[in-house]
Amino acid sequence: MKIGQLELTWKKVRPIFIWIALPLIVGVLIAAAIPRPVIGVIHLEVAIDSFSASDMIAQIDYARQHSEVRAVVLMVDSPGGTVADTESVYQEILRLRQTKPVVTSIGGMAASGAYYLSVGTDYIIADPTSEVGNIGVIGYLPDSPTIYEGIVSTGPYKLWGEPRDTFQREMEMVKQGFYEAVTLGRGDRLTVGPDVVLTGRIWLGSEAKRIGLIDALGSQSDALAMAAHLAHIGNYKVDDLAELAGIQPSSISSFAQSTDGATLLYPNQTGIFLLYIPPVPVEK
Amino acid sequence: MEFIKRFRYLIVLVLLIVPIVLRGLWFYHGIPTPSSVKFPDFASNTIPQPPISTAAPEKITTSAGKVVVVDFLHSNQFAPSEIDSFVAALTQRGARVEIASGDPPLATRLKYASAYVVFSPTSDFSVDEVNLVRNFVASGGRLIIFTDPTRGTSTYDYNSGTYNNLPDADTTNNLLAPFGISVNNDYLYNLVKSEGNFRNVLFGDFSSNPITSDLNQLAFYGVHSVEAGNGTRLIVGDENTFSSLTDSAGPGMAAAALSADGNVLVLGDFSFLIPPYNTVADNQILIRNIADFALGGIRTHSVADFPYVFDRTVYVIPTGGLQMTADTLAPFAGLQNALGATSTSLVMRTTAPAEGDLLVTGSLTPGKDLLPYIKSFHLGLDDPSTVVIPDLGTVSRTGVGLLLYQNTPTRNTLILLTDLPADLPALINLLSSGDLSSCVTQGDIGVCSIGYGGSYYPEPTYEIPLDLTPTPTPPGG
Numbered sequence: 001m002k003i004g005q006l007e008l009t010w011k012k013v014r015p016i017f018i019w020i021a022l023p024l025i026v027g028v029l030i031a032a033a034i035p036r037p038v039i040g041v042i043h044l045e046v047a048i049d050s051f052s053a054s055d056m057i058a059q060i061d062y063a064r065q066h067s068e069v070r071a072v073v074l075m076v077d078s079p080g081g082t083v084a085d086t087e088s089v090y091q092e093i094l095r096l097r098q099t100k101p102v103v104t105s106i107g108g109m110a111a112s113g114a115y116y117l118s119v120g121t122d123y124i125i126a127d128p129t130s131e132v133g134n135i136g137v138i139g140y141l142p143d144s145p146t147i148y149e150g151i152v153s154t155g156p157y158k159l160w161g162e163p164r165d166t167f168q169r170e171m172e173m174v175k176q177g178f179y180e181a182v183t184l185g186r187g188d189r190l191t192v193g194p195d196v197v198l199t200g201r202i203w204l205g206s207e208a209k210r211i212g213l214i215d216a217l218g219s220q221s222d223a224l225a226m227a228a229h230l231a232h233i234g235n236y237k238v239d240d241l242a243e244l245a246g247i248q249p250s251s252i253s254s255f256a257q258s259t260d261g262a263t264l265l266y267p268n269q270t271g272i273f274l275l276y277i278p279p280v281p282v283e284k
Numbered sequence: 285m286e287f288i289k290r291f292r293y294l295i296v297l298v299l300l301i302v303p304i305v306l307r308g309l310w311f312y313h314g315i316p317t318p319s320s321v322k323f324p325d326f327a328s329n330t331i332p333q334p335p336i337s338t339a340a341p342e343k344i345t346t347s348a349g350k351v352v353v354v355d356f357l358h359s360n361q362f363a364p365s366e367i368d369s370f371v372a373a374l375t376q377r378g379a380r381v382e383i384a385s386g387d388p389p390l391a392t393r394l395k396y397a398s399a400y401v402v403f404s405p406t407s408d409f410s411v412d413e414v415n416l417v418r419n420f421v422a423s424g425g426r427l428i429i430f431t432d433p434t435r436g437t438s439t440y441d442y443n444s445g446t447y448n449n450l451p452d453a454d455t456t457n458n459l460l461a462p463f464g465i466s467v468n469n470d471y472l473y474n475l476v477k478s479e480g481n482f483r484n485v486l487f488g489d490f491s492s493n494p495i496t497s498d499l500n501q502l503a504f505y506g507v508h509s510v511e512a513g514n515g516t517r518l519i520v521g522d523e524n525t526f527s528s529l530t531d532s533a534g535p536g537m538a539a540a541a542l543s544a545d546g547n548v549l550v551l552g553d554f555s556f557l558i559p560p561y562n563t564v565a566d567n568q569i570l571i572r573n574i575a576d577f578a579l580g581g582i583r584t585h586s587v588a589d590f591p592y593v594f595d596r597t598v599y600v601i602p603t604g605g606l607q608m609t610a611d612t613l614a615p616f617a618g619l620q621n622a623l624g625a626t627s628t629s630l631v632m633r634t635t636a637p638a639e640g641d642l643l644v645t646g647s648l649t650p651g652k653d654l655l656p657y658i659k660s661f662h663l664g665l666d667d668p669s670t671v672v673i674p675d676l677g678t679v680s681r682t683g684v685g686l687l688l689y690q691n692t693p694t695r696n697t698l699i700l701l702t703d704l705p706a707d708l709p710a711l712i713n714l715l716s717s718g719d720l721s722s723c724v725t726q727g728d729i730g731v732c733s734i735g736y737g738g739s740y741y742p743e744p745t746y747e748i749p750l751d752l753t754p755t756p757t758p759p760g761g
Binding site: 015016019020023024026027028030031032034036037070087091094095097098099100101122163165166168169170171172173174176177180181184194195198199230231232233234235236 | 288289292295296297298299300301302303304306307308310311312313314315316318319321322323324325326329330331332333334475476480481482524531560561
């Protein structure tokens with residue numbers, strides 16, 4: 001009876017199990033396979049040089065290749081850096097943006113090249129006192145070409161690269177590219193023209209908001225929320241893309257090293273830079 | 285059961301999907317719209333090229349023999365090689381350029397200079413130097429000051445660990461104060477239209493002046509703004525040329541100014557002299573025009589400028605029957621040597637030739653042959669013991685020599701007068717020494733104390749041996 005009852009019960013329950021419980025379990029299992037969306041975070045807290053740019057590009061590449069990374073937040077606190085490295089990262093950000101939203105959160109500073117990267121993203125958030133801008137190019141001119149007894153080259157600029165005058169004019173060309181990136185990135189949100197933007201000024205976050213260099217004042221959490229909003233996701237998790245991509249931030253810098261081993265903010269070579277170099281204190 | 289049996293496939297489908305949908309909706313709230321991303325067209329960006337010069341064939345007006353003194357005494361922030369284009373323009377015009385770095389002193393150099401050129405000084409001009417330059421300009425000399433915002437200097441304070449700026453504008457303004465022009469401690473920039481960089485400013489607005497003739501466009505490479513005061517703003521920026529001091533254009537920023545008397549030219553830049561910038565736009569024409577300006581002044585020398593009051597062969601004309609003796613030949617030889625500095629020669633003559641400068645010697649009791657030379661000085665020579673000099677008053681003739689200078693476009697005449705012919709060597713020696721500090725000079729007249737001349741000291745007296753003849757004792761003493 002019991003067995004009969006059990007058989008009876010199983011008979012009764014079996015359809016429920018087969019047609020309800022089993023599909024539900026399968027459904028839950030399948031649902032569990034749906035990955036929790038990730039907002040990947042890329043930190044830029046140093047100057048942009050070949051090392052930091054390589055690290056960033058690897059993280060961007062990871063984000064592009066992994067579907068669970070639904071959005072990326074670029075957390076910036078940087079004075080900028082070299083032109084070529086900045087432009088490389090900038091273009092990688094644009095490619096990433098074609099598939100996933102990218103939001104910038106500016107901490108202490110997004111100056112020059114760091115702001116260049118920021119305008120490549122969908123949305124820029126900064127603290128009220130973040131230092132934003134310094135749009136322009138700075139260069140250390142090479143010496144006037146000369147010849148040395150012990151150095152022999154096959155052309156007048158083999159050693160010097162180019163005439164000093166050309167060097168300066170190239171800076172103007174790089175500036176044009178920078179400004180184009182700003183106007184493309186900010187579009188109608190930018191409320192001032194080149195006469196203001198290209199002064200090279202650094203604005204505080206609140207001023208930067210007023211003239212449209214950034215979109216909003218807020219914290220990193222706000223940036224994450226905006227990234228989630230743009231990606232249409234919720235209940236996401238936040239992961240450091242450097243960790244996900246297995247990147248150990250490089251300790252090598254192409255910028256000058258002081259005698260105590262610290263990395264200084266200025267380059268140790270002539271060249272063109274998208275970089276903010278704080279002025280030396282001067283008594284008037 | 286019947287319900288399950290009837291809708292089993294639907295139920296399976298729903299139960300399979302619902303967890304997926306729920307979880308999906310838990311995480312994903314919609315389908316994001318990909319951004320429409322535009323990439324900058326980097327390839328379309330080009331390197332700006334400098335404007336081409338519109339230089340016309342040069343017409344050189346020679347000014348042979350003129351001297352331009354370039355200051356190197358005030359920590360001037362330039363290298364002589366940087367001003368080669370300017371020096372070349374001057375030498376093409378027959379001028380000689382001297383870099384004033386030591387002896388002879390500036391006061392001596394300015395006696396004969398046509399122009400005094402100062403590049404970015406960073407050590408102060410003394411009061412004496414300022415007065416010297418002011419007098420130089422008042423006598424028709426040209427003062428040209430080039431400044432440059434990139435040419436200041438700085439000192440490091442080891443106590444505070446900071447740098448102290450020493451801009452060239454401050455030092456320059458000290459020198460410029462008498463002329464009503466000043467240089468601002470700023471730089472001009474133009475973010476709208478520039479020569480390759482915002483601080484390389486293009487200028488197309490010029491006042492009508494020989495210095496700006498034939499100019500269509502100039503390019504200055506880091507330039508101070510210049511305040512013209514009562515003078516002329518020669519080169520003015522457009523409405524987008526801003527001063528770094530105010531970040532605004534104001535009423536139009538001048539990069540060069542000319543003083544009201546037309547003898548002082550101040551420029552806020554000299555990078556435009558340096559290759560390759562000297563060939564950009566019409567900079568080369570400006571350099572030529574400045575060279576013409578430097579040599580275009582007409583110096584009105586005063587007697588204090590001796591020996592540089594002469595610029596031709598000097599003929600010595602003795603009047604009053606002066607005899608050449610051993611006492612007079614030596615001083616004339618010294619005078620000949622002194623005139624060597626002016627590249628003029630001294631020739632003795634009894635009568636004045638039609639051309640050439642004259643050095644006339646004579647007495648304060650003039651003969652007929654001297655009167656034509658001193659007539660225009662209106663000296664009062666009636667009293668045999670004094671001489672009345674206009675604006676100077678009455679002067680004793682004893683121990684005094686007079687220097688009278690007359691400058692005409694065709695001839696310079698210097699007249700040396702003493703009370704007695706014997707005093708003349710002392711006056712000539714004084715003149716030859718170049719040190720007229722014992723003379724009161726007033727324009728074209730100098731009154732010199734010649735002290736040891738023959739009329740001042742009595743003939744040498746020697747101790748007369750005492751007559752030791754005993755005085756006879758009075759009788760009865």
